[in-house]
Amino acid sequence: MRTLEEIERELDIAPPVQARREAACWMLGLAEEVLEAWIAVRGQAPTHEEREGFRLLALHHQGSAGAPSFNACRETCREIAYHYNLLSLDGSDGAERHLMMMGLLVRHLVLFVGGKMQVEGLGEFCCASKPLRAESATIA
Amino acid sequence: MADSAADRKAKYQRVAYYPGCALEGTGHAYNTSTKAVGKKLGLELDEVENWNCCGAMEVKNIDPKVQTYLSSRVMAIASNQMHAATVMAPCNGCYHNLKKAEYDLANDAGSREVVEKIARKAGDEPYQAGTIETIHALDWIKHGVGEEELRRRVTKSLAGLKIANYYGCMYTRPRHIFPEKDQGKGTESTSKPHFMDDLLEAAGAVNVDFPLKTACCGGAHTLSDSDISTKLVLNILQAAEAAGAEVIATECPTCHSGLEMHQMRAEKRLGKKTKVVMLYFTQLLGIALGISPRALGIHENASQAIERMREKALA
Numbered sequence: 001m002r003t004l005e006e007i008e009r010e011l012d013i014a015p016p017v018q019a020r021r022e023a024a025c026w027m028l029g030l031a032e033e034v035l036e037a038w039i040a041v042r043g044q045a046p047t048h049e050e051r052e053g054f055r056l057l058a059l060h061h062q063g064s065a066g067a068p069s070f071n072a073c074r075e076t077c078r079e080i081a082y083h084y085n086l087l088s089l090d091g092s093d094g095a096e097r098h099l100m101m102m103g104l105l106v107r108h109l110v111l112f113v114g115g116k117m118q119v120e121g122l123g124e125f126c127c128a129s130k131p132l133r134a135e136s137a138t139i140a
Numbered sequence: 141m142a143d144s145a146a147d148r149k150a151k152y153q154r155v156a157y158y159p160g161c162a163l164e165g166t167g168h169a170y171n172t173s174t175k176a177v178g179k180k181l182g183l184e185l186d187e188v189e190n191w192n193c194c195g196a197m198e199v200k201n202i203d204p205k206v207q208t209y210l211s212s213r214v215m216a217i218a219s220n221q222m223h224a225a226t227v228m229a230p231c232n233g234c235y236h237n238l239k240k241a242e243y244d245l246a247n248d249a250g251s252r253e254v255v256e257k258i259a260r261k262a263g264d265e266p267y268q269a270g271t272i273e274t275i276h277a278l279d280w281i282k283h284g285v286g287e288e289e290l291r292r293r294v295t296k297s298l299a300g301l302k303i304a305n306y307y308g309c310m311y312t313r314p315r316h317i318f319p320e321k322d323q324g325k326g327t328e329s330t331s332k333p334h335f336m337d338d339l340l341e342a343a344g345a346v347n348v349d350f351p352l353k354t355a356c357c358g359g360a361h362t363l364s365d366s367d368i369s370t371k372l373v374l375n376i377l378q379a380a381e382a383a384g385a386e387v388i389a390t391e392c393p394t395c396h397s398g399l400e401m402h403q404m405r406a407e408k409r410l411g412k413k414t415k416v417v418m419l420y421f422t423q424l425l426g427i428a429l430g431i432s433p434r435a436l437g438i439h440e441n442a443s444q445a446i447e448r449m450r451e452k453a454l455a
Binding site: 068071072073074075076077079082083097100101104105107108111112114115118 | 191309314331332351352353354355356358361365368371372375376377378382383
């Protein structure tokens with residue numbers, strides 16, 4: 001499995017607009033790889049199922065189980081799927097812009113997940129990440 | 141039963157105002173512009189007396205129930221002492237924490253017990269869930285005034301100004317503490333929020349299609365790993381520019397200062413310059429309503445906001 005840094009570096013290569021469908025598949029694959037890494041460090045086997053036609057969304061669903069703050073990248077994953085769909089359509093209207101945007105979305109996912117993995121060892125960190133009614137909270 | 145649109149409009153004409161700590165510091169211009177816009181629109185604010193910190197992330201990360209107490213104290217003062225029906229918090233962090241406290245107190249006996257215990261010790265009357273409604277500044281203007289009336293009051297249209305609306309991650313998450321959202325027509329969406337888009341469009345702006353409107357800006361990493369925050373912010377700025385935006389509109393002091401500070405840091409540390417500027421949505425609405433940029437605190441923005449407004453003949 002590649003590191004997130006390696007995936008991030010790979011995103012520095014601008015995909016050719018002429019091969020937009022292949023590029024979209026490639027970026028979708030990178031996004032899935034990012035979520036696989038997150039699921040693997042939490043000791044689980046990444047799912048091969050799909051949700052709404054996308055393995056990426058199934059992986060996000062799996063990755064957010066027991067980690068409410070992981071929902072902060074839910075819309076990012078959905079936008080990646082949306083841009084993949086746009087790039088898979090016939091006609092190339094705005095393909096260059098959609099490709100660039102999809103690249104930025106996947107990069108955001110890499111950075112977000114990288115940050116989450118880094119702080120996992122520190123416990124709950126992000127303010128939205130605290131389980132709403134943590135059992136441990138007590139007042140002396 | 142939910143209020144009708146007319147009831148809600150009447151209710152929001154005068155609300156308790158909880159600015160929170162950030163609006164007295166880095167978010168000073170948000171405070172100034174919120175008050176200026178409210179005044180111009182005839183909406184009244186009564187600042188919560190002797191308010192305290194909502195518990196932010198510092199307290200919440202150590203003891204969430206103490207944070208629940210701190211947030212509930214603000215609601216208790218507004219409700220029990222000021223007899224307000226609504227408290228408005230313009231900061232996403234404060235808004236989120238008050239909503240979370242409301243949820244906890246309605247659903248968790250442990251939280252109620254802790255809040256009552258601390259309140260008694262402090263000599264306060266504890267907050268009873270369901271006695272006040274917490275809203276964001278976006279709800280206040282959207283429902284208290286509405287797009288139609290706003291459109292009529294615009295004297296300096298933001299015509300042609302391309303805006304990416306950035307809501308941040310706390311305005312809609314977690315979904316279950318915002319039961320009023322996702323209720324169909326006229327309500328806010330948690331997956332694709334649009335209240336800021338609606339208001340700025342009424343002021344003449346062109347909202348660009350911005351896919352990172354609720355993405356994480358890395359605010360929580362700022363102190364532990366600034367580079368991650370800088371990269372996340374840079375990505376948001378680049379995505380806004382790729383979408384054609386000249387301005388990113390914000391509705392949270394923490395997001396706003398994060399975007400501005402890391403924009404500078406990205407240029408310094410990574411050599412990546414972006415030109416998009418940040419303005420609070422209240423500053424943009426204020427311009428459209430004919431309020432002077434100085435009265436809206438635009439000169440306090442760290443990005444080149446005032447210059448951009450001059451370029452567009454809006455200042």
